[in-house]
Amino acid sequence: DTAVSQTPKYLVTQMGNDKSIKCEQNLGHDTMYWYKQDSKKFLKIMFSYNNKELIINETVPNRFSPKSPDKAHLNLHINSLELGDSAVYFCASSQIPGPAYEQYFGPGTRLTVT
Amino acid sequence: DQQVKQNSPSLSVQEGRISILNCDYTNSMFDYFLWYKKYPAEGPTFLISISSIKDKNEDGRFTVFLNKSAKHLSLHIVPSQPGDSAVYFCAASESTGGFKTIFGAGTRLFVKA
Numbered sequence: 001d002t003a004v005s006q007t008p009k010y011l012v013t014q015m016g017n018d019k020s021i022k023c024e025q026n027l028g029h030d031t032m033y034w035y036k037q038d039s040k041k042f043l044k045i046m047f048s049y050n051n052k053e054l055i056i057n058e059t060v061p062n063r064f065s066p067k068s069p070d071k072a073h074l075n076l077h078i079n080s081l082e083l084g085d086s087a088v089y090f091c092a093s094s095q096i097p098g099p100a101y102e103q104y105f106g107p108g109t110r111l112t113v114t
Numbered sequence: 115d116q117q118v119k120q121n122s123p124s125l126s127v128q129e130g131r132i133s134i135l136n137c138d139y140t141n142s143m144f145d146y147f148l149w150y151k152k153y154p155a156e157g158p159t160f161l162i163s164i165s166s167i168k169d170k171n172e173d174g175r176f177t178v179f180l181n182k183s184a185k186h187l188s189l190h191i192v193p194s195q196p197g198d199s200a201v202y203f204c205a206a207s208e209s210t211g212g213f214k215t216i217f218g219a220g221t222r223l224f225v226k227a
Contacts, residue, residue: 004157031213035217040219041201041219041220042116042217042218042219043203043217045214045215048213050213055213058214098209100146102148102163103160103215104157104159104160105158105159106157107156107157108157
């Protein structure tokens with residue numbers, strides 16, 4: 001059983017479109033995250049939810065909107081996609097928020113905007 | 115502004131030898147450090163961590179050393195195995211700074227058989 005799953009694994013779309021990436025974890029964790037890995041390979045935190053409450057909201061464009069319908073799911077919706085949004089997006093979860101708690105990552109979603 | 119730096123993009127080591135991956139950080143408020151390992155087409159997986167109250171943590175073949183005065187940590191893998199070939203990310207966070215974990219850009223390790 002996959003602990004943290006993401007769909008789709010690959011997403012190719014045109015500029016201006018709206019797309020969503022879904023994430024589910026079956027670990028019973030309270031906290032979930034979205035990271036973006038850009039062309040320079042840095043993993044940068046975008047959002048984090050704890051018990052469906054937003055606790056981290058980094059400086060990302062308003063076109064990105066996370067939604068957490070329950071503790072096990074954290075989806076990422078992106079409006080009006082731009083070329084610069086091309087990246088690999090990773091979902092992660094941890095038992096609770098905090099630096100000492102390791103995060104479990106999904107396999108990533110490679111988004112290509114043409 | 116990169117708060118966590120892994121200055122070596124890649125490292126090649128012979129099987130059986132020691133692999134040493136380095137990481138530097140700039141934020142003196144960081145008090146917890148983690149290493150993650152990533153294979154292609156997979157997400158990062160947790161490897162080992164260290165709190166700032168320690169200077170060494172060991173787990174099997176993996177040891178992490180922390181030098182707070184130099185703001186430097188390193189991951190030692192002994193002996194290195196071909197299955198260790200992966201990208202290794204250094205990460206840091208601060209207890210009082212919210213829940214963010216800052217990642218470095220990673221070092222790709224090649225272990226040659």
